[in-house]
Amino acid sequence: MKKGTLIIMALLFMPLLSHGQNSQEEKVDNSIENDKYRVITNKFWDNWFITAGAGAQVMFGDDDEKGKFGKRISPAINVGVGKWFTPGLGLRLQYNGLNAKGFSYGNGGYIKGTPDSKGLYKEKINYMNLHGDIMFNLTNMFCGYKEDRVYNAIPYLGFGLVHRYNEDVYGFKKLFFGLNLGYINKFRLSKAWDFNLEASALMMRDDFDSKTEGKKMDAVISVTAGFTYRFKQRGFKKAIVKTTGLSSEEMDAIRNKLNEQIARNKELEAELAKEKNKKPEIVKEEVIKPVQVASSSPRAIFFTINEYSISPREKVNIEYIAEQIKSNPDKQFTITGYADNSTGSASFNQELTQKRAESVYNMLVNDYGVDAKQLKIEAKGGVSSMFEPSSLNRVVIVEYNIIFVN
Numbered sequence: 001m002k003k004g005t006l007i008i009m010a011l012l013f014m015p016l017l018s019h020g021q022n023s024q025e026e027k028v029d030n031s032i033e034n035d036k037y038r039v040i041t042n043k044f045w046d047n048w049f050i051t052a053g054a055g056a057q058v059m060f061g062d063d064d065e066k067g068k069f070g071k072r073i074s075p076a077i078n079v080g081v082g083k084w085f086t087p088g089l090g091l092r093l094q095y096n097g098l099n100a101k102g103f104s105y106g107n108g109g110y111i112k113g114t115p116d117s118k119g120l121y122k123e124k125i126n127y128m129n130l131h132g133d134i135m136f137n138l139t140n141m142f143c144g145y146k147e148d149r150v151y152n153a154i155p156y157l158g159f160g161l162v163h164r165y166n167e168d169v170y171g172f173k174k175l176f177f178g179l180n181l182g183y184i185n186k187f188r189l190s191k192a193w194d195f196n197l198e199a200s201a202l203m204m205r206d207d208f209d210s211k212t213e214g215k216k217m218d219a220v221i222s223v224t225a226g227f228t229y230r231f232k233q234r235g236f237k238k239a240i241v242k243t244t245g246l247s248s249e250e251m252d253a254i255r256n257k258l259n260e261q262i263a264r265n266k267e268l269e270a271e272l273a274k275e276k277n278k279k280p281e282i283v284k285e286e287v288i289k290p291v292q293v294a295s296s297s298p299r300a301i302f303f304t305i306n307e308y309s310i311s312p313r314e315k316v317n318i319e320y321i322a323e324q325i326k327s328n329p330d331k332q333f334t335i336t337g338y339a340d341n342s343t344g345s346a347s348f349n350q351e352l353t354q355k356r357a358e359s360v361y362n363m364l365v366n367d368y369g370v371d372a373k374q375l376k377i378e379a380k381g382g383v384s385s386m387f388e389p390s391s392l393n394r395v396v397i398v399e400y401n402i403i404f405v406n
Contacts, residue, residue, distance in 0.1 A: 046233040047084040053226020059100035061209035067103035076222040087140035097128040131160025154184040194228040298399040308355040322368035341382025349382035
């Protein structure tokens with residue numbers, strides 16, 4: 001039994017050694033927009049397959065270890081149908097069996113011929129095993145889904161019925177339950193075809209070989225090679241996860257634009273101070289100079305496409321703006337809404353920018369106690385030349401007005 005078990009384990013795990021090297025060479029894309037672990041759930045008739053294979057099997061019964069291992073090897077076949085519900089989880093219904101060979105000291109129900117020099121008789125049991133399996137594609141689970149991956153490691157756990165065709169002279173039951181454990185080494189040949197190397201173990205109650213001599217169970221271990229055909233629609237579509245936040249590059253562009261505006265505002269303030277220091281000219285007639293308005297220290301609140309609700313992150317920015325407004329009770333502030341004119345119609349963008357400005361206005365007044373008399377709302381509609389990239393134009397600018405006279 002030990003020699004046979006070593007042979008089976010060698011066949012089972014040899015492909016994993018080569019796969020370990022290949023998996024290290026795969027580059028992992030951790031970007032949210034193309035998450036390798038996210039896929040779109042498939043429809044019921046997607047990702048069905050049929051599989052068939054042939055190979056050899058060995059029975060482990062009460063007296064089988066007393067005989068030669070090579071004499072216990074018998075042919076095995078399997079045929080199955082199943083479906084992958086996700087890249088990592090599938091179900092399969094499989095038939096396998098044919099016949100199992102073993103040895104007995106003459107007290108079994110399936111002995112054949114005459115005993116050898118040790119008193120052992122040969123046994124042959126014709127049987128079938130129909131079982132349902134839960135399959136786990138560990139490669140997709142741990143390495144992410146990849147449709148054209150050459151190798152996949154798939155263990156499974158199953159439960160089903162075992163039926164013996166032979167008549168049992170001792171009257172043991174011919175139909176009973178079996179537990180199935182297995183491991184599939186799947187190699188991709190094309191979009192539709194795979195080559196499989198499968199190792200499986202069927203475990204049953206102790207009287208499968210019509211003997212109950214102290215063992216807790218009988219078992220049949222098999223190794224088969226075969227093919228899988230995958231019906232259309234096959235494969236899974238990767239899910240695209242869109243982000244609503246701004247990248248570091250976009251934030252840098254915003255800061256640069258705001259710094260330019262702040263620099264221009266300082267120039268205007270310097271001009272204002274210069275004008276105030278000038279001696280007034282004596283004129284015969286009193287002339288009322290026109291009042292001009294210059295903006296200073298603008299603050300930006302950004303929105304996602306087609307939205308006018310304020311995100312939790314931007315609420316922190318609004319709280320700061322509210323503090324600045326309340327600390328300058330003699331100044332008036334303008335809340336100006338903008339939109340990206342590359343999306344939406346002109347009328348839609350005009351209404352959207354009005355709602356964005358009103359959202360900021362309402363939060364300042366209702367949530368942070370800003371005096372409504374200090375605020376004024378404007379809506380500019382869709383614009384294209386204010387920020388780059390154009391997604392940064394989905395914004396509300398809050399700025400205070402400095403009144404000066406030419």
